[in-house]
Amino acid sequence: MTSEILLDAARQVVERTVGLRLDPAQRYRLDYWLHHTAAQRGVADSQLVEEIAAEGPALQAVLDELTVQETSFFRDPAQFAAFRRDVVPTLRSPLTIWSAGCAGGHEPYSIAMVLAESGIASWRVVASDISSRALRQAQSARYEERHLAGIGEEERSRYLRRAGAEWEVVPELREKVTVFRHNLIRDPAPRQAAGAEVVFCRNVLIYFDRADVLAALARIATTMDPGGWVFLGYSESLWQVSERFHLVRLGSAFAYRQPEATLPDPSAGLPPELDRRTQGRAASSGQPGALGENAPAAGRGGRARGAAISRDADGSRLAVPPAAKLGSATAAEPVPMPAPASAAFDAGSDAIPTIAGLLAEGEAGLQAGDAAAAVSALRKVVYLDPDHAIAHFQLGLAFEMMGDQGQARRALSAARAALGRSSAAAEAALEGYQIAELVRLIDHRLTRTPEP
Structure with missing residues (x-):
């Protein structure tokens, strides 16, 4: 196959021109392409690398080889x-x-x-x-x-x-x-x-x-x-x-x-439930005081006239609706904090956490940037289901957020191993994504995460 020096030279050109950082699978494809294309054309590998470095047609051919992706209609x-x-x-x-x-x-x-x-x-x-x-x-x-x-x-x-x-x-x-x-x-x-x-x-x-x-x-x-x-x-x-x-x-x-x-539209004033002056009147008059069914419509470009607010059963303000209700949310909400811990519990129980609820809580923590909350929830998921590849993967992302590279690598490796044991559940959870893509993504992150 192509020498490591030539392979690295070609890789550097690809990274410099399009920003693509090659994972092991892509590096293998680059090596394969260089070797077989050179053999078909009857030229040395070094000549192809020179053409790539000159950003000629060979570079575009390499990009075509490396950026081929599986996709589908209405993906995600x-x-x-x-x-x-x-x-x-x-x-x-x-x-x-x-x-x-x-x-x-x-x-x-x-x-x-x-x-x-x-x-x-x-x-x-x-x-x-x-x-x-x-x-x-x-x-x-x-x-x-x-x-x-x-x-x-x-x-x-x-x-x-x-x-x-x-x-x-x-x-x-x-x-x-x-x-x-x-x-x-x-x-x-x-x-x-x-x-x-x-x-x-x-x-x-x-x-x-x-x-x-x-x-x-x-x-x-x-x-x-x-x-x-x-x-x-x-x-x-x-x-x-x-x-x-x-x-x-x-x-x-x-x-x-x-x-x-x-940001809220200044011309709209404060939403009723955020305006202390109207809260008493709303309560006494029976008018709803929270955005939701009476939320103002968004304007041009979807600019919300006041951020939609969700409230817990006790009336306390939550920046993110509970995970169990995510599918029914209709208003766009900025997400400054993760879902509350109660999202991990079944709607009919105050004591038994569900995998779906814990996973939703972990995802909310990741999206909101609360790595500690995500780790707490996702660790419970992998305890309940050691073969839950998606939870292991997201746990790895959460540890990356925390800067704990050793734990991140262990979680990503566990995700890879779980996929090897049982990929059917992960494929169903990915909703249109390919297992091969998840494997590739895990491998890509493992190459960027140093061994402890």
Whole structure:
């Protein structure tokens, strides 16, 4: 195979040009590609590395090889449900949505299907990626049967049609999606996405180091509408990374917004339950004093007129609704703190914690940046179910937040081992994500976490 010196030289070029930090699987693919491509062309490995270093066609071929990803329509159903339910109703015509890192086009066409049913008069989706192979797939809008997982029968009959052995997106929807090449790390802000009210950038940032993540976030922030929304991927968190965006809970999913978009609208005044002057009047008159069923509608770009507030049974204020109620939440909430410990208990019991409740509490702690709360809840999950790979993985993330690299590595290794013993439960919990992707993500983090 290719010498370590040549392999490192090629790796460094890839990292410098697109910010991609290679995990062991990608490094193996790079090694394989260099060796076999050189053999097919009848040239030395060193010549290919020189072409890559010159940022010629060989570099693009390598990027195509390294950035191939499994994806599907409506990937992460909870996010798309939140997008459809909580975000789309706040958007106005004309509308632009940017799919940054669009891969083969499943994501932008899924977005387009939602918008086609939204009633918004004028809208478009712009989709970018670094891989020319992915862009060709997205531009063709043709997919094999096996790539249609996640799309319902209604969407299939309405937005897809047969094209020989494949399916293709109907022209009426395809013409609403513009595909272009863009490097989030090196290229200037794309004019095609200027003013985008929503940005989907999922499962992209996890492969960048901190400096490149900050560069990508800066590019997104300066491109999008300041009052817009950003959706990141599973296990991507900006906690302790950037203050450019604040986490917002949308039912059982999460999104990010720039700080000014999560502040109450000054023109609306204080919400009744936050205005001490109105609390007494509300109580005496029988009028509801908490936002929720009577919450004001969001304005342009989804700017909430006062943050939605949840209250516990005793009336005390909670910044995050209990995990058991996440699926029923309809208002967007900034998330400054984790769910209360009571979320871990079954609704009909005051004493017996449930795995689902503990897992929800751990996830809330992770999203809110409370690593200690997340560790406390997730440790209980893995005690109750030692084969719960997702809980082990999230426990590893929580220990990373705390800076305990030894514990993080042990938890990530336990997640890897649990997947080897039983992957069926993890696959069901991932809701559209591939087990292979989770394995790859764990391996990637293990390479960045030093052994104790």
